[in-house]
Amino acid sequence: MMKRVVGSVLFGTGLFLVVVAVALAFVVTPRVSKMPLDLEPPETVLSGPDATFVQAKRTGDNLEIAVQHGDLTAINGIKPDVQEAAKLTGDLADETVVWTVYQAIKRADNDELINASQSRIAMDRKTGAAVDWSGQCYTDGDGEPCEPGSISYDGQLYAFPFGTEKRTYEYFDSTLKRPLPIQYQATEKVEGLTVYKFVQEVPEQQANMDPELVHGLLGVFAPTATDGEIRYRTTRTLWVEPVTGSVVDYQDAQHRELVADTGERTVLIDAVFRYTPDTRATIVDKASDGRTMLMALSRYVPIGLTVLGLGLLVLGYLVARGGRAPAREPVAEPAPRHASSPA
Template structure:
């Protein structure tokens, strides 16, 4: 029979094991989930870009700034249960001459834990105001899974309207925060055909000619692995108008990415969350288990002592 001290030690050991299990299996799961009420503004800058100005019918050089505002649609999310998140993002790109060069709205739905696309909830793309197109997406949409692995994932590309492999490259620090660097290469791809003035294509005549609109991109993402959040993002886009197999006009040539403020805010916010996840998932449960083992060892040693040694 255990004496009073051993009973106390046993109680503490059992408490430590229970606490370790609760932290690992419950508290961690409560924290390792994408938020329902997401509210964020992300800014990307693309200095020295070449774009095709439809007013001048010519290539021009500008600095581009893209702003993306994302909100969580609480009501739509609650209809789907705890495993799905529904977010809506409004994106606009403005050049330094004050002209809005593009605007779009998209609604996405994704798994709250893995970040993978879920096709539900009226998901759509709207690149022309008022013209919403239903979209079935595949792969990662805005984030990677919690506990991201060093492997190849599928990342959704909205220009292609399909998922494209994105490969793990290496570990790399971003402003002191450890991240996994992923890279996705999209070779020049014909997206559509359009009627383009012959003069724009460098051809004789005053009529229109059928040309191909091409798109290519190298997308690089720096991901904090415990949270799966994209901390830093860069894209090298090169889009053209192609005629007779030749690129005749550059419609977009830009290297764009998160500005320093966005990157720093991501580092501050998700660096702290990463630490909390590490504590809940690994360090604290491990320490509690070690404590329980040590207490168990003490109980065994005390129990083996002779009654005369423990008598008082």
């Protein structure tokens, strides 16, 4: 009787562990595979050594605009807007994060500001892709907030999906203000972490810029020209941790130049920006922690619980079966003997 009780307990425990394993893999993991609404990514710093760039400097009443050479530093900061995200309704409710992004490019030698911008974007918490939201905006400068509806973001920008695949995605180009394909190239290691390398090639083309800005630049660098345009090209390389979708390393080799109708060409910026080692190490650490947690919840713990649970199911069955009294085979009674007749 005791063996049957012990066997039943072992069988029930095994069944419970299998159910927990299934719940972790198919219920808990999908729920935690989302960006937290209050997630504040670390500030990223990119170095742009030996760059060519246009700098506007004001000395008293004089504004001097000239092409410079030197090292640049790009800084990106992100602030989550939990209150704005809580206002979203319909399909966006509880599935969307809202971020305010601040960007600045400075000279590395004297910290003088070269360019600044800010933007607001809403992204899907699972895929990391921009969603249709009326509050999207972008503006140059570090003064007034950007005007809602001034830009329409689409595709990936600051994150990739949880469970990033080896395929082509659409990645938003802030200069052209539209998404373009970014292709998977290889699987590599960054700081010992396995990552997917994606590359986006943007061939040289005209960048749609404010006509007043273009004519202002023409007045400085090509005063005899009557018209012109800004030509733009870049090659972006992103290294993405596939489990979390975190961009753990980033490089942008961009080139813009002013082309006047007189044939004159002036380089406005030619620089290769890449995460600094400190930025890369910080993001790799956070991505590693996230990967470890998700892999444990989705794979390692469920597999371990399943193996243990199945083992207890089998053991419980055998113990319970061993506790039963074996059935006895019916014993055939010998045929009765009849006395022989005397001869």
